[in-house]
Amino acid sequence: MRTLPLSRVYQLIEAGPTVLLTTARKGRANVMTMSWHMMVEFEPPLIACIVSNANYSFEALRATGECVIAIPAAKLARKVVQVGNVSGRDIDKFERAGLTPLPAKRVAAPLVAECFANLECKVVDRRLVGKYCLFILEAVQAWIDPRQKHPKMLHHRGYGRFVVDGALIKIRSSKP
Amino acid sequence: MRTLPLSRVYQLIEAGPTVLLTTARKGRANVMTMSWHMMVEFEPPLIACIVSNANYSFEALRATGECVIAIPAAKLARKVVQVGNVSGRDIDKFERAGLTPLPAKRVAAPLVAECFANLECKVVDRRLVGKYCLFILEAVQAWIDPRQKHPKMLHHRGYGRFVVDGALIKIRSSKP
Numbered sequence: 001m002r003t004l005p006l007s008r009v010y011q012l013i014e015a016g017p018t019v020l021l022t023t024a025r026k027g028r029a030n031v032m033t034m035s036w037h038m039m040v041e042f043e044p045p046l047i048a049c050i051v052s053n054a055n056y057s058f059e060a061l062r063a064t065g066e067c068v069i070a071i072p073a074a075k076l077a078r079k080v081v082q083v084g085n086v087s088g089r090d091i092d093k094f095e096r097a098g099l100t101p102l103p104a105k106r107v108a109a110p111l112v113a114e115c116f117a118n119l120e121c122k123v124v125d126r127r128l129v130g131k132y133c134l135f136i137l138e139a140v141q142a143w144i145d146p147r148q149k150h151p152k153m154l155h156h157r158g159y160g161r162f163v164v165d166g167a168l169i170k171i172r173s174s175k176p
Numbered sequence: 177m178r179t180l181p182l183s184r185v186y187q188l189i190e191a192g193p194t195v196l197l198t199t200a201r202k203g204r205a206n207v208m209t210m211s212w213h214m215m216v217e218f219e220p221p222l223i224a225c226i227v228s229n230a231n232y233s234f235e236a237l238r239a240t241g242e243c244v245i246a247i248p249a250a251k252l253a254r255k256v257v258q259v260g261n262v263s264g265r266d267i268d269k270f271e272r273a274g275l276t277p278l279p280a281k282r283v284a285a286p287l288v289a290e291c292f293a294n295l296e297c298k299v300v301d302r303r304l305v306g307k308y309c310l311f312i313l314e315a316v317q318a319w320i321d322p323r324q325k326h327p328k329m330l331h332h333r334g335y336g337r338f339v340v341d342g343a344l345i346k347i348r349s350s351k352p
Contacts, residue, residue: 008334010334011333011334014192014211014212014332014333014334015192015211015331015332015333015339016190016191016192016193016211016331017192035190035191035192035215036190036214036215036216037214038212038213038214038224038225038226039211039212039226040212040226040308040310041308046308048214048224048308048310049214050214050215050216074345077345077347078347081347081348081349084349084351085349085350085351125304125307125308127303127304128301128303128304128312131301132216132217132222132224132301132312134216134224136304136308152342153331153339155191155192155329155331155341156190156191157187157190157191157344158184158186158187158190158352159349159351159352160346160347160348160349160351161344161345161346162344162345162346162347163191163329163341163342163343163344163345164342164343164344164345165331165339165341165342166328166339166340166341166342166343167339167340167342168333168337168338168339168340169250169253169337169338169339169340170336170337170338171253171254171257171336171338172257172336173257173260173261173335173336174261175260175261175335175336176334176335
């Protein structure tokens with residue numbers, strides 16, 4: 001993994017990828033699938049996300065205030081669905097899905113080795129957690145896997161249907 | 177335009193499309209480009225979005241509490257960038273970009289005729305507007321254009337670079 005400048009985090013998140021979210025609590029790591037997240041600020045990068053209180057990850061995120069957002073390329077689609085279909089309450093989802101947790105630098109939650117980008121995050125605002133399960137995170141460290149060239153993101157369309165990134169087009173713009 | 181069941185709104189928004197956001201204030205309609213938004217609740221569909229207070233649309237959204245989120249297909253990419261590069265403070269952006277405002281049913285903000293989906297929205301929570309310019313919207317009416325078959329979404333990667341939807345894949349899942 002190579003450090004990704006925090007100023008570039010928004011270019012990953014605003015594209016709307018399906019991501020994995022990892023947490024660690026009492027020495028136990030967990031991972032869930034997430035599609036409800038957005039950028040809030042460029043730098044320091046703030047990210048909002050919804051983690052339902054029906055998810056086992058909710059309590060870990062609320063208790064520890066730390067997580068990792070890991071972005072899988074399309075080839076991981078089956079693992080992404082597998083992670084989304086079972087609860088970490090009962091099993092080790094990393095092991096079940098064949099995903100590899102790696103130590104992060106700034107948070108206790110693990111990176112996901114197979115993902116092409118990993119964002120270490122800390123919860124910075126909990127005001128909307130009670131009503132909407134909406135957390136505001138700050139990405140404090142970002143990683144990119146230089147071995148994965150031109151990774152294609154997944155975009156969830158409900159019930160295991162994903163659109164995979166297609167062509168990249170460029171149109172001259174004066175705005176980020 | 178045909179009514180889209182509100183229960184299906186999340187399948188559009190969670191895929192992470194670049195969208196247009198329209199407002200209307202004092203008889204004047206405006207449109208901006210937006211990439212920072214996410215689902216918050218399935219039904220009634222709640223959507224969070226960031227509308228910077230540097231944008232002319234911010235004041236209109238705050239004052240009226242109404243907007244339309246319109247989803248453009250890839251063929252509208254040039255118009256999307258054009259809308260994003262100028263301010264509605266000075267010009268009629270619909271006219272400039274060659275986009276057609278249509279009357280909405282439940283809000284004063286207009287639909288965008290060229291977009292394949294339009295979501296009429298009302299602001300339902302302003303608690304994070306002051307700090308993050310984060311609005312919580314409820315989609316109260318949704319429309320789909322049945323003439324646009326299999327529209328491809330745009331996903332912004334910064335500075336006018338977009339990834340266009342590619343292949344659709346399906347993996348059996350038990351979760352929405």
